[in-house]
Amino acid sequence: MTGDPTLERIAKGNGLALCAAGPWTARFAPVLEQMVADAEKLGGSRPNIFIDVSQVDKLDTFGAWLIERLRRSLTQGDVEARIAGLSANYSSLVDEVRRVKAAPAADTTTVSILGMLDQIGRSVAGFGTTLIQLIDMLGAVLAATGRVLIRPKTFRLTSTVHHLEQVCWRAVPIVGLITFLIGCIISQQGIFHFRKFGADIFVVDMLGVLVLREIGVLLVAIMVAGRSGSAYTAELGSMKMREEIDALRTMGFDPIEVLILPRMLALIIALPILAFLGAMAALYGGGLVAWLYGGVDPEAFLLRLRDAISIDHFVVGIVKAPVMAAVIGIVACVEGLAVEGSAESLGQHTTSSVVKGIFFVIVMDGVFAIFFASIGM
Amino acid sequence: MTPVSDRAPETSDSIIRVRDITVQFGVTRVLDGLDLDVKRGEILGFVGPSGAGKSVLTRTIIGLVPKVAGSIEVFGIDLDSANARQRRGVERRWGILFQQGALFSSLTVRQNIQFPVREYLNVSQRLLDEIMVAKLGMVGLGPEVADRFPSELSGGMIKRVALARALALDPELVFLDEPTSGLDPIGAGDFDELVRTLQRTLGLTVFMVTHDLDSLYTACDRIAVLGNGKIIAAGSMADMQASQHPWLRAYFHGKRARAVVG
DSSP states (O other): OOSOOEEEEEEETTEEEEEEEEEESGGGHHHHHHHHHHHHTTOTTOSOEEEEEEEEEEEOHHHHHHHHHHHHHHOBTTBOOEEESOOHHHHHHHHHHHTOOOOOOOOOOOOOHHHHHHHHHHHHHHHHHHHHHHHHHHHHHHHHHHHHHHSGGGOOHHHHHHHHHHHTGGGHHHHHHHHHHHHHHHHHHHHHHHGGGTOTTHHHHHHHHIIIIIIHHHHHHHHHIIIIIHHHHHHHHHHHHTTHHHHHHHTTOOHIIIIIHHHHHHHHHHHHHHHHHHHHHHHHHHHHHHHHTTOOOHHHHHHHHHHHOOHHHHHHHHHHHHHHHHHHHHHHHHHHHTOOSSHHHHHHHHHHHHHHHHHHHHHHHHHHHHHHHHHTO | OOOOOSSSOOSSSEEEEEEEEEEEETTEEEEEEEEEEEETTOEEEEEOOTTSSHHHHHHHHTTSSOOSEEEEEETTEETTTOOHHHHHHHHHHEEEEOTTOOOOTTSOHHHHHHHHHHHHOOOOHHHHHHHHHHHHHHTTOOGGGTTOOGGGSOHHHHHHHHHHHHTTTOOSEEEEESTTTTSOHHHHHHHHHHHHHHHHHHTOEEEEEOOOHHHHHHTOSEEEEEETTEEEEEEOHHHHHHOOOHHHHHHHSSHHHHHHHO
């Protein structure tokens, strides 16, 4: 029973008989394909061709199709090759594959310079669409906020608190740790270079201004975009994939009100809190390094800090936080709702949620810097 | 079809042999000392109340749910003591149709069907394409759906494509988890007919979890009923109708059953 499949050629006068034997199954498909390809060349213009399959002891779709393929290629004009000795068990299978039409060619994607230019063009044009989508979402969120303000009962407090826990409370340890370390590094680098011209103490000015105005909020916003923006996109995206958002809509709920508003609000509350905690952790880390590494004792550090920074620096930093939170939230929600049916699409949109989120955060930071410089803060 | 195999010798005509199987989630015992045999070449319909553990049993046999006790033999190979190579061999010989289709969402229909073939066999792209069209034809779909993505298919088409993928390697055994749920009655009837035809054509053994009385009447050779973690009855449709078990009486003599029998 075991053994390899064979296809023997027996010439009969001016006719041709091909005798198939053994198991013609998927397991032997590579061998069978080669045998059939060789046999296809034998056709010529013989008037009488038949394929004897009486010795085949096992046949499946692969074997049946290859026999059918052989039959088709040996058939020329009106001289049809025949299959002989087919057992009743397999006749329905052979009938089944006989109905198969020629396979459509797989579409191949060709890489060309034109194609690449086309891609670049589409991406640039896509940027405009992204901006419109973001503004559209901003409008929808504001409209939903308006509706909730008119009817406060529809506000989803539980959901907001839940998201606040996720994006704020649970983010405290990691945000604290990273900003602490960044504070340490800034302080160490500052002391190392300032020491050369005896300006050790100015590291406090640099640390205070840098952390409160820029680093604290920017770093925290980037971390939140990576941590919570991606989570929002993935959550909304998988809800979209499973038609949960459509279900909400048909029940008469507005997905913006139910899903997006609580998330946005949680983010807008969370980011200033995290930015404040982050700035404090960075100052603490910087002060610790200044003391242990630079010999600036805590008392001198605090005195210097009080002289170096004013409330303006703190306000400049913290005012940016809610705006950045809104940008991150809107980007994440737009991307989440843009997810289509496939797992791949979910991955793409989650990636672009984080990338676009961070990009817009930095752009916003630049805009704020110009604004504050021009009003003299 | 002659039940000959060019692969492993089989000791009996049972293609699946489940003995004394127990599955537990926390403290809930879902399957409790269950025995089941599926014979070569038959279509076994597997019924039972919702939540009785039909899908759990299927998933236990195919190795997705761990069991606490008992043994499972498929094609005469004990799946617990099988080494990785034997297991792969077994997995190549069965096909599974999941309840929701479980098509790979980022692959087209063509790639979905070709995926198992491409992994297991080293054949040309031409043969892959031809086999894909043949399989689509067997499940009643034309080659024009080949380059669509699963999200662009209707529910019935997803089931058909998933069946084509389950059949891609010409398995000897197919598990169908509620194949007709979510199909319209005509579509479901066609599907039953399709399973029957394929079983005849390819000599399949079919293990079908179903709630569809029509499927049980038209497609199944034998019916097994799950209740309280055990098989409470197994036999032909006539045996089921003659049974005095209260759940069976309710199921096979209820309003819906009478509508099917006519």
